[in-house]
Amino acid sequence: xxxxxxxxxxxxxxxxxxxxxxRVQYQPHKGTGNHSSTxxxxxxxxxxxxxxxxxxxxxxxxxxxxxxxxxxDKPRTxxxxxxxxxxxxxxxxxxxxxxxxxxxxVHTKCKHLQDDNRCGIYQTRPQICRDYTTKNCEYEDxxxxxxxxxxxxxxxxxxxxRFNEPETFRTPKPGLPILx
Numbered sequence: 001x002x003x004x005x006x007x008x009x010x011x012x013x014x015x016x017x018x019x020x021x022x023r024v025q026y027q028p029h030k031g032t033g034n035h036s037s038t039x040x041x042x043x044x045x046x047x048x049x050x051x052x053x054x055x056x057x058x059x060x061x062x063x064x065x066x067x068x069x070x071x072x073d074k075p076r077t078x079x080x081x082x083x084x085x086x087x088x089x090x091x092x093x094x095x096x097x098x099x100x101x102x103x104x105x106v107h108t109k110c111k112h113l114q115d116d117n118r119c120g121i122y123q124t125r126p127q128i129c130r131d132y133t134t135k136n137c138e139y140e141d142x143x144x145x146x147x148x149x150x151x152x153x154x155x156x157x158x159x160x161x162r163f164n165e166p167e168t169f170r171t172p173k174p175g176l177p178i179l180x
Contacts, residue, residue: 044059045059046140047139047140055134056134056137057117057134059139060117060137060139061117062113062117063137063138063139064132064137064138065109065110065113065117066107066108066109066110066113067106067107067108068105068106069096069103069104069105069106070103070104070106071102071103072084072095072102072103072104073102074100074102075102077163078159078162078163081155081156081158081159081162082156084149084155084159085152085155085156085159086152087104088149088150088151088152088154088155092106092107092108093105093106093107094149095148095149095155096145096147096148096149097145097148098145098146099146112125
């Protein structure tokens, strides 16, 4: 059984919606786990459709509460890239760039995020959360990074391309046996 969170004016029977705030609630979804046909029929409200008295967070899946990123020094040497490779050998970590700035991104949910995507410690939340606005948040999910690395192999290959001879740009083919 999986959990779905979807937004739409027409909600399938497996979902419930609070009429007062139009927010879709998590409901168990029994089945194969393939929700693509249902998900494609549902749509997320657009920022432009938001009424003046509504809050964008009401319609969001709390993306800003499911990761954090920290600025890191721009790697300049092969040894610096090896440190980045070490970061990426850990689960739920990635590295990205925006312009000349480098960041480590840790994909982990805030332990106070509730099942309804609301903050469990809203009144005492940290200042960074209080300062965050929805003005430039990733609600639309259309953001792309200049560079994005998810694996140690990707960062090693990038480093190799910067610091080594062209014939060693790619990692060697694995010596796997041919199966009949």
